Amino acid sequence: MNHYQAAIIGFGKAGKTLAAALGRAGWRVVIIEKSKEMYGGTCINVGCIPTKALVHDAQTAAGFNDAMQRKASVVELLREKNYLNLANIEQVEVIDGHAEFIDPHTLKITTEQGSSQLSADRIFINTGAEAVFPQIDGLIPGPRVVDSTGILNISSLPKRLSILGGGYIGVEFASMFASFGSEVTLFETSSQFLAREDADISAAIRVVLQEQGVKIELNTAVQSVSSGNDSVTLHTNHGDRQADLLLVATGRRPATRSLKLENADVATNARGAILVDNRLKTTVDHIWALGDVTGGPQFTYISLDDFRIVHDQLLGKGTRTTEDRVNIPYSVFMTPTLSRIGLTEAQAREQGRNFQVVSLPVAAIPRARVINDTRGVLKALVDNDSQKILGVALLAADSHEVINIVKTVMDAGLPYTVLRDQIFTHPTMSESLNDLFALVKQA
Template identity: 65%
Template structure:
């Protein structure tokens, strides 16, 4: 975002891989997009010290010394529960301070539930909303909802273009021992992307040859944050990939690229 506004951006990554949770082809595509925007990416950058000098922040690491106007630290978050002293109410927390809950979000204290980021795990707005649905069903419904109902939770990284993923990566699918097919489609082949003048990125899907079901998808393209929800619904329903291959979508739209992507499955 800052690079799009004209700022010079440098990413210091402590790991030896950029975006280690993503498949290498997806991560490499993202790195190329960012570098084309003028973003520098420095790997194995362990920050040793941060200091202030006049109006700048100075970042000291083994491989880089930077003087910058602003510093954004992305190091994860821990629930701020200590000051609440949950132990006084018999509520257990884990080693990171997250409140311990069961699959229906009961805490270890009777008649007390916890929801949202305070329970740890996936820290997404839509997970908090689903937490609310579970607790509402406990209090006002039949008490049948639980976190076990959550299947194939998708996520999006709102870069430009956005990355969206659901299910397994290719690496995870291969490690599972499944007999898979992996198909990819360059965004440049999508008519709508050409109309929108943004042909960066790639679509990728993993299909189980035995069941013909999708195991996962990574979409790096314009509107991927909308498209991924279509993929998730088909996966949740246990339907074969051919549903998306043969679906009738509006034209020109990014969604119709799912026809082309899954037509590549043999």
Template identity: 65%
Template sequence: MNQYQAIIIGFGKAGKTLAATLAKTGWRVAIIEQSNTMYGGTCINIGCIPTKTMVHDAELQHDFAAAMQRKASVVSFLRDKNFHNLADLENVDVIEGRAEFVDNHTVRVMQSTDAIELSGEKIFINTGAQSTIPDVEGLTTTPGVFDSTGLLNLTQRPERLGILGGGYIGVEFASMFANFGSKVTIYEAAPQFLPREDRDIADAIANILCDKGVEIILNARVQAVSSEDGEVRLQMPEGAHTVDALLVASGRKPATENLQLQNAGVDVNDRGAIIVNKYLRTSADNIWAMGDVTGGLQFTYISLDDFRIVRDNLLGEGLRHTGDRQNVPYSVFMTPPLSRVGMTEEQARASGAAMQVVTLPVAAIPRARVMDDTRGVLKAVVDSETKQILGVSLLCVDSHEMINIIKTVMDAGLPYTTLRDQIFTHPSMSESLNDLFSLVK
């Protein structure tokens, strides 16, 4: 049996970064990935990178087939680079196959023709998440129904795209395919669109989508899905809808089902997420879990920060933990993108904070005029007493870059006046933060 100081299951952001770090300090490392199409992890192969490449090309109104080819080229380049970043290290073994625990020190790898067993002093689980499929008749057997991975592998653009689920993934794909020229319909089971956002922000997003021709159906009860004359038929109480392709965008769950975690004494919650302490250690002392598999925020940058915590635990002072994370921002790469950090107005009111809310229409920003995209709004919530920024929502071009400036100011505990009086380049979207925070009285 091959012996390792570290076995890492999954080639995601935390796993691959930890593998390289440990190897460069002299550890003997094995990293297991069940598919050679997933070297580099979800983000590079089926998540952030391919979708944002497609979003970019859709904004430029590139041909769909050409955009798909460029996406494939970008993914292939990064996948190969990520593979060689580890495989070319002398003391790293990259092993392809499906991992399952025999005990808390032994992992069996199921390969195409046989199985091998590895022994590890320490084991790190970084298996990510997988799509959740609602219990709808015909959903898993009907041709033309895809998860996000399948939709990204189409060679021909669907004229009519249905999206089952109106969350952030659904919104990104709706905006992208509408930009490519598809007629898009979102079927959302909830009575409210994007319930995690303030109503004015959610309404602004809905209006932008509707202006692209996207139809949003709330309280949508899809009872069954079937195939009819090459179309996908959605049966609903009020009648049938037909589309050329249906995207299931109803969320993702931790990918733990086949790991045989019970053999290693690793506990999971009722959603299948691995239970960890603030240092990301599981119920088995020598096993850690990182990234989406822990059931937390499903962002690549959280997985990267998980790596930092584990690195400090193994090689540093052991002080870093998940409680250190402040003001985690996120972006939804629709066109224009939505980015947010901190509290919404609704959350701030519920907290009882004395506060001021200010908004700035994007149409008032010179750079937005230059870029010919004046859609959206900037919104900030400020504590009236402490002058601290409680939260910001940005629905505008380049918001995914601007939000990081705001996070840095919030993390540093600086008052809103820092951004009100900061010197920014002109014309730029970031200088609009001068104007937004000048509205605070």
């Protein structure tokens, strides 16, 4: 039985980066990935990269089939690059197979050739997350019912696309496929649309989607689903709805069910997320969990920071923890992009903060006129006592770039006036921060 200093289960952002770092440091490392189609992890293969490539092409008048071909070529290029980045390191071995625990130090590896065992001093779990299908009669994956992975592999543009789930994944795909020309209907059981956002921001997003042709049905429960050869029917509390394809976008859960974690005494919560401390150690001292499998924010950049935390323990000073992470931004790549950081207005009120709110329509930004996309709104919350930025929401073209500027200022604990008075190039979306924060009244 082969023995390694480190065994990494999963080829995601955290796992692959850790494997490379440890291998270059002289450790004997094995990384196990169940599918050759997943080298590089979710982001490269079925997440950020393919979806954002399609979002881009949807806005450049590219045909759907051409966009899908380009998406496939981009993914293939990056997948191969990620594989070679590890395979070319002498100390790192890549195994294509499924891993499960036999005991805290031993893994059973099942490949096309059969099964074997290996052991390791330290084990790192980086298996990511998987789509959740709610318990609805007839809701079974198939040619007419897909999740966010399956829809990236369809062969033709659906004329009618129904999306079950009005969260961020559903919104992103709704905007994308409406831009390609599909008739999109989004079904949400709640009476609120994007309830995690402030009402004014969710209302602005709804307007943008509806202008793209997306129909949004709130308070709509899908009670059962019937799939035929050419269509799928959603039987709802408001009647039947037909589509050519149904995308199930009702969330994702940590992919831990097949790991047999109980054999290693690794504890999980009710959703299957692996319990970790602030240094990402599990309930077993020599086993760590990184990325989406811990049940935290499902972002590639969080997985990268997980790598930094573990790397600091193994090869650094051992001081970095998850508590060092503040002001985590996120972007929803609808068109235009929604980007947010910090508190919402509702959260600030719940905390009893003394703050003011300022907002600016995107139509007031010169760059928005130049690129002919004046949709959206910018919003900021500023603490009246400290003059610091509490939160920002940007529904605007290129907001995914601008939000990083805001994060830098917030992390540094600087007052909002830094952005109000900053010198930005012109005409850019970044300079909108001058105008947005100029609206703040001196307390």
